[in-house]
Amino acid sequence: MSSRPRVLSGIRPTGESFQLGNYVGAVRHWAAMQDENDCFFFLADLHALTETPEPAKLRGRTRQAVAELLAMGVDPVRSTVFAQSHVAEHPELAWVLGCLTGFGEASRMTQFKEKGGGSVGLFYYPVLQAADILIYQANAVPIGEDQRQHLELTRDLAQRFNARYGDTFVLPAAYEGRAGERIKDLQDPTRKMSKSIGGTGTIWVLDDPKTVTKKVRSAVTDTGREVRVADDKPGITNLLTILSVCTGKAVPELEDAYAGKGYGDFKADVAEAVVELFAPVRERYAGFIDDPAELDRVLAAGAARAREVAVRTMTTVRERVGLLAPT
Numbered sequence: 001m002s003s004r005p006r007v008l009s010g011i012r013p014t015g016e017s018f019q020l021g022n023y024v025g026a027v028r029h030w031a032a033m034q035d036e037n038d039c040f041f042f043l044a045d046l047h048a049l050t051e052t053p054e055p056a057k058l059r060g061r062t063r064q065a066v067a068e069l070l071a072m073g074v075d076p077v078r079s080t081v082f083a084q085s086h087v088a089e090h091p092e093l094a095w096v097l098g099c100l101t102g103f104g105e106a107s108r109m110t111q112f113k114e115k116g117g118g119s120v121g122l123f124y125y126p127v128l129q130a131a132d133i134l135i136y137q138a139n140a141v142p143i144g145e146d147q148r149q150h151l152e153l154t155r156d157l158a159q160r161f162n163a164r165y166g167d168t169f170v171l172p173a174a175y176e177g178r179a180g181e182r183i184k185d186l187q188d189p190t191r192k193m194s195k196s197i198g199g200t201g202t203i204w205v206l207d208d209p210k211t212v213t214k215k216v217r218s219a220v221t222d223t224g225r226e227v228r229v230a231d232d233k234p235g236i237t238n239l240l241t242i243l244s245v246c247t248g249k250a251v252p253e254l255e256d257a258y259a260g261k262g263y264g265d266f267k268a269d270v271a272e273a274v275v276e277l278f279a280p281v282r283e284r285y286a287g288f289i290d291d292p293a294e295l296d297r298v299l300a301a302g303a304a305r306a307r308e309v310a311v312r313t314m315t316t317v318r319e320r321v322g323l324l325a326p327t
């Protein structure tokens with residue numbers, strides 16, 4: 001088992017549910033990697049705190065998020081599924097790594113810059129993410145393109161630690177699937193679809209078919225009538241990406257298929273494809289969410305497995321940096 005590459009990734013339990021972009025950019029790859037890899041997937045509830053959600057909402061949403069992951073094909077038997085806050089070594093390692101992170105370096109992270117500042121927690125976000133990854137000695141991290149900068153910081157910190165204290169951390173590589181699969185907001189296709197923006201531009205994994213259809217039909221399109229990828233057609237380009245992901249057909253093939261047809265037919269097909277993609281997910285979700293005790297058992301077993309690895313790494317780290325061992 002330990003000879004398989006270690007894969008790790010996380011997702012924040014925020015928003016109403018996960019959204020199409022989370023599935024396309026991350027979770028579908030998680031599900032596909034489980035046979036060949038030793039996988040660790042977690043709910044980044046500590047990272048979710050940077051949005052200071054309602055306490056009851058965060059708690060409920062975290063459990064719901066487990067059911068969603070299972071419904072999307074994450075298998076808690078083959079993979080270690082847990083909540084970040086159940087493994088206290090994550091923030092512990094984050095502190096150590098933070099002491100190796102330059103203030104300017106952290107200030108340059110776009111997520112922090114885009115939000116125009118905010119809490120110290122938001123500033124520290126990428127350092128905690130680096131700890132999440134390094135503590136499991138992960139080889140590969142399946143993430144969407146928006147997380148690439150955080151992975152670069154993670155590699156920099158691993159190298160810095162290794163150079164200063166001796167070889168300790170594996171250098172992780174990003175895994176981004178096929179290029180260009182960043183899903184954009186349906187109402188504003190110049191920005192990514194996101195849990196924190198929500199609204200009619202976001203397709204939730206658990207949206208009912210009617211809602212999905214309505215959102216796709218009212219998606220912002222561009223001037224002209226041609227269904228093709230172009231820089232000045234971000235709306236149509238985004239819908240083509242979505243249709244390609246849902247159907248497994250290449251974009252040029254779809255462009256040919258819609259030559260001479262209008263936006264109306266095209267949008268109807270996109271809506272149908274998304275509905276079909278998530279229909280089995282919604283069905284399985286309904287089964288999982290009905291049994292909260294089982295979801296808690298999944299998290300407990302996952303945390304126990306995760307802790308074994310995390311404690312081992314942290315013991316080495318404590319020793320390497322010179323913290324006196326308690327007697």
Ligand code: TYM
Nearest residue numbers: 009010011012021022025026044129143144182183192193
């Ligand atoms: P989060 O919850 O924002 O997103 C989870 C995953 O979904 C991807 N993603 C997208 N991919 C394509 N198109 C989109 N519109 C889109 N929106 C989101 C994200 O790239 C991500 O892979 N910081 C992480 C959570 C995290 C983490 C980690 C990830 C915490 N620690 C350690 C990997 C390893 C995040 O923002 O997730």
